[in-house]
Amino acid sequence: MHAEQLRALLEQVRAGALEVDAAIERMRHLPYEDLGFAKLDHHRALRHGMPEVVFAQGKTPEQVEEIAGRILQTSPNLLITRAGRPTAERVQARFPQVEYFPLSGALRAWGDRTILGKGRIAVVSAGTSDIPVAEEALLTAEVMGNEVEAVYDIGVAGIHRLMSARERLLQARVVVVCAGMEGALPSVVGGLVSCPVIAVPTSVGYGASFQGLAALLGMLNSCASNVTVVNIDNGFGAGYVASLINRL
Amino acid sequence: MHAEQLRALLEQVRAGALEVDAAIERMRHLPYEDLGFAKLDHHRALRHGMPEVVFAQGKTPEQVEEIAGRILQTSPNLLITRAGRPTAERVQARFPQVEYFPLSGALRAWGDRTILGKGRIAVVSAGTSDIPVAEEALLTAEVMGNEVEAVYDIGVAGIHRLMSARERLLQARVVVVCAGMEGALPSVVGGLVSCPVIAVPTSVGYGASFQGLAALLGMLNSCASNVTVVNIDNGFGAGYVASLINRL
Amino acid sequence: MHAEQLRALLEQVRAGALEVDAAIERMRHLPYEDLGFAKLDHHRALRHGMPEVVFAQGKTPEQVEEIAGRILQTSPNLLITRAGRPTAERVQARFPQVEYFPLSGALRAWGDRTILGKGRIAVVSAGTSDIPVAEEALLTAEVMGNEVEAVYDIGVAGIHRLMSARERLLQARVVVVCAGMEGALPSVVGGLVSCPVIAVPTSVGYGASFQGLAALLGMLNSCASNVTVVNIDNGFGAGYVASLINRL
Amino acid sequence: MHAEQLRALLEQVRAGALEVDAAIERMRHLPYEDLGFAKLDHHRALRHGMPEVVFAQGKTPEQVEEIAGRILQTSPNLLITRAGRPTAERVQARFPQVEYFPLSGALRAWGDRTILGKGRIAVVSAGTSDIPVAEEALLTAEVMGNEVEAVYDIGVAGIHRLMSARERLLQARVVVVCAGMEGALPSVVGGLVSCPVIAVPTSVGYGASFQGLAALLGMLNSCASNVTVVNIDNGFGAGYVASLINRL
């Protein structure tokens, strides 16, 4: 970060020449830290009120470890998604406070557990195989300061299971629904609840599922009007937007 | 048909040299009538136990009229699918017993209403816009000799409507389900009933429905194991197979 | 609606055997009115707190008129989307309070203008050609009881126009972004604001836009984490979800 | 399963307050057993009259072993599909009655060999490479209580082989046809027989077969009206529906 920009700003504040609110507003748009291979943006926490999140796929364990170190210097919370076991081991060796979730490949430091969300977020999965994606959404929503409830394995072909979960769904303020194969669950859930539903197609399936394309198209064409969609397997994105909504 | 082949066959029967069952078996594989632009196959009625069906799309009103005339010479029942109004008017002018269904574009003569099916076939539609396809399935199943029940407009986003139709679905021996958009209804119905479900994706929808592709992929990936699928908008095919199954 | 169900329920309420809240909760799941060709669900208003919306495409002017009549008996507000001019003329002839918006094809009765949303919804369009979709979102959000601001024609190739609209975007509680062609605008807007962004791909473009597929894929792959996506040209869906969020 | 629900039900039966048929009907919709990572549904056997089937792909050997154990406590029959050798070895080590079929990856316990189907199911493969999928269909149909006949390697380019199998096909009550590449065999078989044909596209082929897409599209467009289609490589689904039909 350009130190002189920040110093000038803060001196104005100290001198009473700038209101605190105005200073925060300006800081939202100050620059970022240069790491050589990736530019960290601690101010995203200010802008979105969210900690920095690292997408580990395509990065070496060394790169992830270094980024994690930088973030943990200024934040008690950290989320790393799609990390393999070598990356997990390297990060955990240096930062014992980081927990690893092998199903989804997430690494999480959760030092600050303040609840920021106004209600509960329900994270739903259609089948057992969709749980890794659901877990990524759940961990994201939790580390962002939300009370989260997991409602797993309630696929549409067993409508009775779904109906028996109805009360828990009705009590949520936002619902994230992860489903592969035909991706029909968000439509059914969307018809049951009154709140926003964020649908996550998963790449679960084979043959004509085309790695999640069938589920994605199904969700985009949902006949329930309260459904929006994120990318295939993007549990993080769903948990993130659910958090934004739940803070409103 | 090669007259000499048939005569030889029938003389063998008259002479007692050929059992009736054996004669029918052989006749199954005798040839067909030549019409110049289309070869009729009256023996399909023997083979499949079904009247000849005419797909009017891409044929002129004159061609359809001529084919219809040939069929009605030997059969009291006739089904013509995907006929526009000009074709309908021409056929009805000459054959007053033929009824026109403008929603689906079907023309039907239904002189022989013998019930051949063992149980009832339920024909389900997800939304109002899917009714034309459902109607094609329903008319097909009826003219093939089945008791049919229409259960329309029970899309998955209103699961309560669907649940209130549950009893009627459970009483069917075969269920045909027509749905566009996300095509989720066959999965939910498939989970409710124990009988075979024939799913018909419809081209209803817009944008990422890609003219029924989304519904088709959804149905092929159904998590309900009792679901099989036919082509987009192929109400006829679904009604036809439902009839075959219901006669077993 | 099954009258006896409702009567039984209300008698319980009158007798003091059922709390009002509990009664409303049960009524949420009572059945619907049968119209022959389409089943209206006045209770959706109770469930989602939203008026019934009619998708006119694929319905005859007569059908739309009849549905509109039923809705207007119980609701001062009505939204009909994708209506052609003949449908508009027929509906307006009978219901003079209905206004027609030819760009988007929307018909709207807006008798009850109570503001239910907590903040403002910004509806953004990338180019002039995306305005019909944006207008559908805007009209939906308004009739659902929201203060809405239109921010049109700020495509990413003119980043200065976009930057000059920054303040108005930052003041919104939810942002709807409609864009065709490469569909890049939601990513840029998503990076500027802290609130949820609902992206609507439009079918604007030619050649390799493939009727909105390029924009749809772009939005699903957005590098901004606060973006979710609805179907191509689905302005209604975006306005609807934005309303749900804005009421929280 | 919620024990109290079941106990209450059965006590009613014992007390003569509930007919057996009515009890079975109610039990159809009772809940399921919770396993942590997957919810078993022993009642599916009651609903569909079929044993529970496990899709092993994406599950660890330990998970499959545990699920298998639960099922075998209440059922003499078990079918596990898409199991690799490690899973097979683990399951067989504990349950010696389970047989492994490496071609299709199926594991099967077949303690109860009661025949429930009314006729014979023919399972047809176009080429040698389609046999794994055909075997999955065949094993499924057998364990569901059907007499099954395999008719392998009768591709359409050798029409004489196909014709010589004609008699065996005509004697079947349902025919399952597995074919990759151009997927033409179901159309030809469909024209030969009068019974329902369930087509299974396989991912056999290369280049423009696009992992079974060519065969899938071919089958959906079949000019034979008695053909319905399941997902690519879904031998299980085809065997399952064939069983349902054969029991009618």
Place this chain on the structure above:
Amino acid sequence: MHAEQLRALLEQVRAGALEVDAAIERMRHLPYEDLGFAKLDHHRALRHGMPEVVFAQGKTPEQVEEIAGRILQTSPNLLITRAGRPTAERVQARFPQVEYFPLSGALRAWGDRTILGKGRIAVVSAGTSDIPVAEEALLTAEVMGNEVEAVYDIGVAGIHRLMSARERLLQARVVVVCAGMEGALPSVVGGLVSCPVIAVPTSVGYGASFQGLAALLGMLNSCASNVTVVNIDNGFGAGYVASLINRL
């Protein structure tokens, strides 16, 4: 054409300085006539031994008339494909020797009926709706100097019709097979005959035929090794290559 190039060439021939064969060889690569909007290549007749063919689609009646006039100045034969009725009327008004075939939209002058092919070309169609494409192939092969036989309406679902045409197919030196929907016929024909089979997918079908894509993929994946494929609806190309082969 650059006159001086041709004159120099011919003077060499007259002077005995150049053999006739050598002159023809050189002329093969001389340039072409400029028409402003389209460059005719009379030498293609020399190179391929074929008359110039005009693809009328996307050209105005005037353009087609002018091109036809140029060709008919030097050739008794002419083939124009994909011409609408206005183009046909304009061309026929000026050149009465030109015949119009409305089914395929072909216009043909056939002044020189010399037979150049060594055997017979069979042109096969699967259904009635494929005849327009088959006709284009047939007319092309005829005008190129071949004996041609039409074998229409022998789709794979009626294998008996196909078998009864077997002798006629076996007598052909090249077979052209036109089929839409699942496009299975070339595979079956390819297995019956020993000669090259040229497969023409047609855009006949609906839904998942995707305008001929299903048939195209099916033919490319044919399990019969003697099958090659041309573009969807490209009857001309098939007739052209069949002619080249039949002249060998």
Place this chain on the structure above:
Amino acid sequence: MHAEQLRALLEQVRAGALEVDAAIERMRHLPYEDLGFAKLDHHRALRHGMPEVVFAQGKTPEQVEEIAGRILQTSPNLLITRAGRPTAERVQARFPQVEYFPLSGALRAWGDRTILGKGRIAVVSAGTSDIPVAEEALLTAEVMGNEVEAVYDIGVAGIHRLMSARERLLQARVVVVCAGMEGALPSVVGGLVSCPVIAVPTSVGYGASFQGLAALLGMLNSCASNVTVVNIDNGFGAGYVASLINRL
């Protein structure tokens, strides 16, 4: 093979009751040998005048070895395509006359080198990476009894290389052209020569080549009329059809 059928046939011949030509004709349609996992068809050699060819991909080395043994009992020539090194070693260990071509994965016994083709077949490749596919075509054409010439590495971006190969191309009776990436070479070669051109798209390329789809589409849309197309990477099919044509 049903021995009695063949014996009856041959006795008729010996008795003078059947001409030799007629006997051969009948034998063309006699049945085949059963191997358990694959049905060999020695009569294909009679029907197409070609040795049996084995597609090794998806078969175990043991299966390939067994099939090879059966074929070599009756034929001096054998072609096995897409064989990995383990299969090659196993087959060569038992049949030393078999040669292995690691580039294309072909195994070939070439005991009978009689030339049956009337002219020369040119096998062309666009780039170095297309040579494996070209080699498969070349080996096929050779073992089928043709004189073959390889013309490699003459891609369209170096038109001078292509032009310098012009004479060799003009002397061929059939040309096979293998090209990946944009697949443009068959069009250019097709314009240069007068004979049939068989185009083989290869999966060479990356990104938007989509595993050969770009080349396939390019070839199907060739503006040269003498081009037909086979499946992606199907060198065998191209060599096979080229042989059929060259024997005419």
Place this chain on the structure above:
Amino acid sequence: MHAEQLRALLEQVRAGALEVDAAIERMRHLPYEDLGFAKLDHHRALRHGMPEVVFAQGKTPEQVEEIAGRILQTSPNLLITRAGRPTAERVQARFPQVEYFPLSGALRAWGDRTILGKGRIAVVSAGTSDIPVAEEALLTAEVMGNEVEAVYDIGVAGIHRLMSARERLLQARVVVVCAGMEGALPSVVGGLVSCPVIAVPTSVGYGASFQGLAALLGMLNSCASNVTVVNIDNGFGAGYVASLINRL
């Protein structure tokens, strides 16, 4: 435009406080004129050194007329692309200096014909049907101040035509190549010339051309390294970039 911003800027210039170059640099990023339905950006002319271009498709004749009027107030040059005849007539009625090109649908005012490009731009078309797209590129390049040469109808199947145009291509500083069907021409031209080649796929073709997709993929996979690609039918974009390059 915000008048005060511009005034302040110019006063600084007049006062000598701001160099002219610096002022131009700042003006590059000043805002735009608001038209209600479309925001004109006269400063684009400053930024890119290009006149404003109007894409008429999807705009009413009235809208186009109004935009044209605004532009012509400040610029002697104007290009409107994809205009139908009604739009053309309306615009020409008011602005007689505007010329209409019906083939491409372009409208052009060309008052200022200053040559700004350093060399010549060659615009090449493969076939007659590609000329509309080529014309759009040519008109664009001309109105942007370039000397342009049209080289039409030199498709790759007639390599001799192409070779005879070689000298003209070699003299160009940039080459635009428009081609439909297989889209092979840019590769061949790219191999002949040393300068940048801009490839424009056109939607010319049928069947497996998929509205230009085949040509697009072919060009993206070009084996010539000097080729870049624009959208299908985007003649304007190609002419625009060619102008930018030619001015360097």
Place this chain on the structure above:
Amino acid sequence: MHAEQLRALLEQVRAGALEVDAAIERMRHLPYEDLGFAKLDHHRALRHGMPEVVFAQGKTPEQVEEIAGRILQTSPNLLITRAGRPTAERVQARFPQVEYFPLSGALRAWGDRTILGKGRIAVVSAGTSDIPVAEEALLTAEVMGNEVEAVYDIGVAGIHRLMSARERLLQARVVVVCAGMEGALPSVVGGLVSCPVIAVPTSVGYGASFQGLAALLGMLNSCASNVTVVNIDNGFGAGYVASLINRL
């Protein structure tokens, strides 16, 4: 190379019968060196003024080493792209002047560092994961004789980072932009600068990025007119064309 052709040419030059310029022009089209498995074209250096570049993917280390040796005999510069570590080690062992860049897999000899470009080329990457592709473009542009500046990690969701790089972009003569996911960066950069922008879609992303298809479509539909596109991950092509433009 055909020695006699070259000798004849040079003797003409020595004899004064041919100007040097004319000789160079002719030499441009002389043939190439034959290597058995790949034909080198040293004259490409003359034609395009560029060294030979080797695409290592699909070639063995031995082949790459041999080709590299040939090139280094006549050129101080060499670029090998997409080389794995074994190839790199083999080439570096023999040619110590070759440097390896493991991120992009490039090998480069850069003996002649003469600057031939007129200005600077900016190579931009949207995210960290796009750097390998950007590096390939950068190395290509450098070895072709250009001053290059890397501007990495300025994705559109952080528009402030992008704006802070604006000055460096404005100083470039050509900009190469590499981006995966939604591929929006070229549109934004294209709107900021006045020079040509070459967009490189990368295969970075997951789910609906479909290996770079989303980015590719986005770039082809860019609303910025100064953008052209190359194949997915084709950093080399972008660097190559940027060099051609920068030399003008």
